[in-house]
Amino acid sequence: MSHRVRWLAGACLSTVAVGLLATGGALATSPQEASGSGAGTRSEVAVGAYLHYGSPGVERMRELSRWLGGTELRAGHTYLPGDTWSNIEGEPDSLRSWARWRKARADRLFVLNVPMLERNEAGVPDGRVAELIRSGARGEYDHHFQRLAERLVTLGVPDTVIVLGWEMNGFNYTHRCRPDPENWKRYWRRIVAAMRSVEGQRFRFDFAPNRGGDAIAWTRCYPGDDVVDIIGMDSYDQPPGTSFDEQVNQPHGLQQQVDFAKAHGKRISYPEWGLFRNGDNPEYMRDMLAWIAEHKPLYHSITDYCPHGVWQCSQNPRSARVFREFLSTNRGRGGPSAFVR
Template sequence: MTVVGSCVAIGPSTAGAVDSGDPAEKPNAAPPLGAFLGSGAEGVARIAKFEKWLGSPVKVGHTYLPGENWAGIEGPSEIIGPWARWRAKDRSHLLVVNVPMIASNEVTLPDGVVSSLLRGGASGAFDNHFQRLAERLVKAGAPDTVIIPGWEMNGITYTSRCHPDPVMWKIYWRRIVATMRSVTGARFRFDFNATRGRDAIPWTECYPGDDVVDIIGSDSYDQPQGMSFAEFIKEPYGLQAQADFAAARKKPISFPEWGLFHNSDNPDYIQGMHKWMTSHDVAYQTLTDYCPHGVWQCAANPQASRTYRSLFGGLLNGVSKAVPDLSCPPTVPTPPPTPTPTVPSQAPMAAPSPSPGAPVPTEAPSPSPPAPVPAQAPSPPSALPSPATPPAPVAPTPTASDPAAAMSTAASAAAAVACGALKAAEAAVRTAGVSATAEPAVTAMPGTSPAPVVRPSDGE
């Protein structure tokens, strides 16, 4: 522990920690961190500003190939080029690319049409497009890219979905992997990336086989409204199911997309994800950073933003530096010493001069975090839930005949004042840091996106 002023600052805060429900979990170093900041050169350019705001290195670059046509799925140079150059600057950088399996990927097509397209892919009709993509990535210097074909396949958002024909979908996935691995120099890894929960079909029914999957991913947003993080863990096909499924196959997990959503500005969700990711074998994680999901480019989530910075910020060599917890401990007065009765001796002796007994210091217990207050659904859309305010500790009033208690109470009151000043200063620094380094807020509500960025889904 480190003493800051008159308050005790404890290392990385565990306030609001969420019980994972997994007794076998073991703490790990923080997994490689990233954020979706844009699909092309604009996303690469924002990384340095995001790193400065967060105080942690961004090791994962995440982008999406456009799915409007097959030319987009083959990897346009304006997307592949900037990200491959970012990857080449540092051998520790990891590039993750979401790849649609069918063009056009974001139009509403009947299940019968999707089934027909899946049969075509399973028969090899689209192999040439994935071969070109692999060749372009290798040539650009990104032969070890993590590829996510047909993400969120268990839902209904994309044409590349699984439920119209799971058998054909799995065969098609296997062809894509075989085609891309066949390119000389390729060292790709493939992430099987579903949405958390059951959705339209259990994601386990779409799993194509251990030999063609390297990572088990989950897009895990803070939804539906009113659902707790503990429920995210325990729900069918939820976080625990993902972790167990991967562990049984000796594969790491990932969170290619995660962020806030229907529970608004919810710091408890950020705390839950941090604890879960740092206690499991996570290959990488990337936050979706635009409204309503984000914490840097979205000004609508100030509480979650502060929590994200305190938990994920200040990483040095993958280990979290101490982030002071400036919660003031309750005032605990030191009781006066209990007098010891004196037994008179046979011969009278002069009484010694009295010296004040130094009270033995006692360490005040760390305060228990207040019970989390669920985020309320905003009544106008712009309204944000108010943070819970713990009641101020009340110190007992000393009596004139109790000088030791009076001294202890005065010291505790001074500590409370000093701690309050520290908290106010910290809040001012955090506010200044956000306003000084963050870009203007980018708003992309579900179903829309800031042009011309190719966006991830909202995990619906």
């Protein structure tokens, strides 16, 4: 999904959030056994929602938790703007607010989407993208990512989950993989090495393509088990895949993600998911939540603004009811076991 859309939507939502409290919510699950996706100990799924890119996102998480009767959101999710290198280096002041939120409880996760190139949504043509990727593979941008790592460590969030170069298998972002997959993988490895070189870091790197084939098979972009900690997937209710079963079973779909992660000894995640082309679709919402309950990702984060969301978007009331019933602290008989596929 477009970061520019997230930025504009997030900026205007503060004026309507209170009025939308009656339309839905997001929350956390109970401790469960980790699936075969690389973990063999008991693990709790950390649940979050993308509510705003900046400091208002922290406040809205508290509001959402109260609306759900006290269920805590343990995954704080935001994005660094990809317009300039200074922002990719972690310049936004809002990182301080997210760092304070993370440090308030030991069991929280801070999830940060990090662009791999500046002008990330500028419509840069494939030829120029390939040149930029090759420059990155040669190490010309290492210092930007080292600076980001230093800032995160200084802020006290050295265990941040880094969703690096998300949706790389798509057509839109400048950090897309298709123009030069081999050098793209080399560039990813350079970035990880640069960030891991900073003393005190404990980052985890999340490889998160779009669901489906898109511009290139995401498996062609995978940079290696030594530089990936989590196999993520951004999955919205849209084609390819008219039904949820098709979204699961399509080439490079949800089942292939789970199988790939298991084969590589990794946990899974869903950094972005939500409604989209099929409108207010409670069946999709029920099926996706059941999929999450069954496969137990490290974390998941619904994109909660229109048209994707259920709390800050009043146009999806039926899906909001399913979401709230499934995940609410006071869910009673409507808990996860009632929905598992």
